[in-house]
Every structure is written in C-alpha cells, then in structure tokens.
Amino acid sequence: MANTENTERYLALKKYNPWLWLKLKIKKQLGWIGTPKLIPYRGYANENTIYLTGYLTEDKGLEKPTAKQTTWENAVSMLKRYTSDNLPKVDLKASVGSQQIETRTAENGLFKCELPNSGSFSESQNQWKKYLVKFPEEMIATTKNQSTEGEFLVPGTNHEFAVISDIDDTIIVSHSTQWFRKLWLMLFRNSRTRKPFPGVDTFYQALQQGKSGQNENPFFYVSSSEWNLYDLLDDFCTHNQLPKGVLLLRELEASIFQLRKSGGGNHEHKYEKIKHLFEVYPTMNFILIGDNGQRDPEIYERIATEFPNRVKSIYIRTVRKRKHAERDLEIRLKLEQMGVPFVASATSIEAAKHAAKYGIISPGSVQKIEIDAQKDQENPLTKKVFEKE
Structure with missing residues (x-):
C-alpha cells in the first residue's frame, strides 16, 4: 500500500463537501497528500481519571522554526497548518501502563478519551507521566512508528493554587480583535520571532513557585486559538521559558477559510474547559489570567460566581482601555462583593505587585520581574516586534 493511500481512504470518509472533494483532487494530482501523523497533546489527571486528547492528521512536514526564517517560509508553514487534512473515523488505542482503551477520531481529526487512574497521586512535585497512542494495523505499514508517546500532568501536593491563563x-501580542493585524502576525511571524509581553515570563515563573518560592503550582493554558496551532504555541512557551503546562485549545475544522477566524468565536468553549478543570480538581484554588480584548473578564466572573471561594485572584491585561472600561468596572465591583480581587493593568508589573502584596508570589520576585520587563522593553528585537505589531 502506498504511503498516502491510507490518508486518501480516511479522507474519503469525511462528510461530503465540494470544496474538500476538490482540494483532495488537486492535492492528489500535485502529490501533496501526506502520510498519517499522530500528535498526542498533553493530558492531565486527578486521583480517579486520566484525560487524554490528540490529533490525527497528514504530516505537515513542519520543522522547528528559527529566528532567521523568512516571512515567506513562515507564511508557508502557517498555510500548511490550515490546509493539511485531518483524518476522521480512525480507531486508535491509548494506553497508560497496562491500561488500554479504544478511541476513535472525530470529524475534525481529534480524539478524546478517559482512563482510570491507578497511579499514585501523593507525590509532592508535579509529575509528567507517559502514555502511548497506537495506530490501527492498516496504518502501521505506512508510518514510521507503531505508536506515538505523549505525556499527562499529575499535579503534586506541593501547590498553593493552579494557574489558568489565556494566551493571545x-x-x-496577537491583536485578536483586529483581524488584519492578527492575520499579518500569524502568517509572517513564528514562535521564535513573536515575543511575550515584557516581564510575563518572569511573572509566570514566580506564580509557579508561589509565596515561598519553593512551590510547584500547575499551569493550564486555555485559549481560543485552534489545535492546528498547538506546535507553534507549545514551542513559543518553551522557547520563552514559560512554565510547562497543559494547553486546552479550540476545536475547529482545519481549513484555509478558517484562518481569519483564528482566536475568534463566542469563547463559550473556554468557559466549558475552565469549568471542567474546576470540577476535575475540586479541592484546588485557581488564579485566572486573561485580557479585556474579548470575553475573559465575563467568563472569569461567571466561573467565580459558580465556584465560590475557589478563585484567589483575577489578573486582566488591558489591551482595550476605553471600549470595555464600563464593562470591566461593573465586573470588578461584582467580584469585590464576592471577595475576589480583579486587577486590570497594562503591564505584568502591576499584577506582580498585587500578587506579592497578597501572598501569592514571593515579595522578592517583584524586583526581578521589573528588571526583566525593563530588559525586554530595551531589547532591540523586542522593540522592533512591538513597533511593527
């Protein structure tokens, strides 16, 4: 069986769509159909259950980006993320140790499954444990490996809280509310040439270490970016030394027509994912971090209302000061009545000062955050990025 025949066979199982049929026809003629590639995302677990997610798609042929890549190379990589087809209705087997479960990819190529957690949940430090996802027999001959290894988070006992953070x-910097500037960034920058907001990496490291500086608070990144962008966002976080965490992204059919919609939508999925985390970890408190460009303040207020005394603080980056000022003030007053701090600021420094004052991070970490933020702002590359963005 030729390497691409499995891909073609599973693509034929998709719901009929004239555009998809034409795209498949053109890709076949040009020899652009890739071999199947299995991408296991980071999962997470509590005392009872392990939650796993992954993606079966064509191999996009993407390599690790570099800061020297041209704008054209960056654009081609992004287009590959949105033109590669996912593979639906494929039966896979996920396993953790001796436990195994069968799962099937959905129409968008994603699989989700849950396994009983029979492992220890009493380690003081966060544990990243391994799991395997196995291809069906008919695919093994056309892929390099019989299975692909992923990992899942088991939070340790040495934590004061967990952090749930938005990304864009x-x-x-994403300009999520300005689609042309957002599209420009997506197409012509990569994970090495896009920079975090000044000081955010040091602030997040301080949050992970907590008040004592010795904790290991778990991180979850919940975003309206799509799963297609997982590799870019994961590499961005790793390269910029943000705390390793679980990424929970938006489900969206891979299509060039969806590129403009990236990061948009009604964001209800973010509420559902955050609510799920509160339910999975019922004894854990959370710090919620987002921005006021879209719906984060409203979602976080909703969560704080539904889970009283579980939200330690909410930090909001103000990217749109005037448009949402009245809404943000109203939300802040409601949260204050519930005893939940709502801190809106344009920089990480103001958030860090509040966190230190109220025992969320070490007081000594504020100076380091201020110094690093200043260095970030003075960095010629960072200046160039922010001027253009």
Whole structure:
C-alpha cells in the first residue's frame, strides 16, 4: 500500500463537501497528500481519571522554526497548518501502563478519551507521566512508528493554587480583535520571532513557585486559538521559558477559510474547559489570567460566581482601555462583593505587585520581574516586534 493511500481512504470518509472533494483532487494530482501523523497533546489527571486528547492528521512536514526564517517560509508553514487534512473515523488505542482503551477520531481529526487512574497521586512535585497512542494495523505499514508517546500532568501536593491563563493578548501580542493585524502576525511571524509581553515570563515563573518560592503550582493554558496551532504555541512557551503546562485549545475544522477566524468565536468553549478543570480538581484554588480584548473578564466572573471561594485572584491585561472600561468596572465591583480581587493593568508589573502584596508570589520576585520587563522593553528585537505589531 502506498504511503498516502491510507490518508486518501480516511479522507474519503469525511462528510461530503465540494470544496474538500476538490482540494483532495488537486492535492492528489500535485502529490501533496501526506502520510498519517499522530500528535498526542498533553493530558492531565486527578486521583480517579486520566484525560487524554490528540490529533490525527497528514504530516505537515513542519520543522522547528528559527529566528532567521523568512516571512515567506513562515507564511508557508502557517498555510500548511490550515490546509493539511485531518483524518476522521480512525480507531486508535491509548494506553497508560497496562491500561488500554479504544478511541476513535472525530470529524475534525481529534480524539478524546478517559482512563482510570491507578497511579499514585501523593507525590509532592508535579509529575509528567507517559502514555502511548497506537495506530490501527492498516496504518502501521505506512508510518514510521507503531505508536506515538505523549505525556499527562499529575499535579503534586506541593501547590498553593493552579494557574489558568489565556494566551493571545495575554502572554503574546496577537491583536485578536483586529483581524488584519492578527492575520499579518500569524502568517509572517513564528514562535521564535513573536515575543511575550515584557516581564510575563518572569511573572509566570514566580506564580509557579508561589509565596515561598519553593512551590510547584500547575499551569493550564486555555485559549481560543485552534489545535492546528498547538506546535507553534507549545514551542513559543518553551522557547520563552514559560512554565510547562497543559494547553486546552479550540476545536475547529482545519481549513484555509478558517484562518481569519483564528482566536475568534463566542469563547463559550473556554468557559466549558475552565469549568471542567474546576470540577476535575475540586479541592484546588485557581488564579485566572486573561485580557479585556474579548470575553475573559465575563467568563472569569461567571466561573467565580459558580465556584465560590475557589478563585484567589483575577489578573486582566488591558489591551482595550476605553471600549470595555464600563464593562470591566461593573465586573470588578461584582467580584469585590464576592471577595475576589480583579486587577486590570497594562503591564505584568502591576499584577506582580498585587500578587506579592497578597501572598501569592514571593515579595522578592517583584524586583526581578521589573528588571526583566525593563530588559525586554530595551531589547532591540523586542522593540522592533512591538513597533511593527
């Protein structure tokens, strides 16, 4: 069986769509159909259950980006993320140790499954444990490996809280509310040439370490960016030394026509994912971090209302000061009545000062955050990025 025949066969199982049929026809003629590639995302677990997610798609042929890549190379990489087809209705097997479960990819190529957690949940430090996802027999001959390894988070006992953070316009400049500028960034920048907001990396490291500076608070990144961008966002976080965490992104059919919609929508999925985390970890308190460009303040207020005494603080980056000022003030007053601090500021420094004052991070970490933020602002590359963005 030729390497691409499995891909073609599973693509034929998709719901009929004239555009998809034509795209498949053109890709076949040009020899652009890739071999199947399995991408296991980071999962997470509590005392009872392990939650796993992954993606089966064509191999996009993407390599690790560099700061020297041209704008054309960056654009081609982004277009590959949105033109590669996902593979639906494929039966896979996920396993953790001796436990195994069968799962099937959905129409968008994603699979989700849950396994009983029989492992220890009493380690003081966060544990990243391994799991395997196995290809069906008919695919093994056309792929390099029989299975692909992923990892899942088991939070340790040495934590004071967990952090749930947005990504776009919270840790990275995205211009989510300005589709042309957002599209320009997506097409012509990569994970090495896009920079975090000044000081955000040091602030997040301080949050992970907590008040004592010795904790290991778990991180979850919940974003309206699509799963297609997982590799870019994961590499961005790693390269910029943001705390390793679980990424929970938006489900969207891969299509060049969806590129403009990236990061948009009604964001209800963010509420559902955050609510799920509160339910999965019922004894854990949370810090919520986002921006006021879209719906983060409203979602976080809703969560704080539904889970009283579980939200320690909410930090909002103000990227649109005037448009949402009245809404943000109203939300802040409601949250104050519930005893939940709502801190809106344009920089990480103001958030860090509040966190230090109220025992969320070490007081000594504020100076380091201020110094690093200043260095970020003075960095010629960072200046260039922010001027253009």
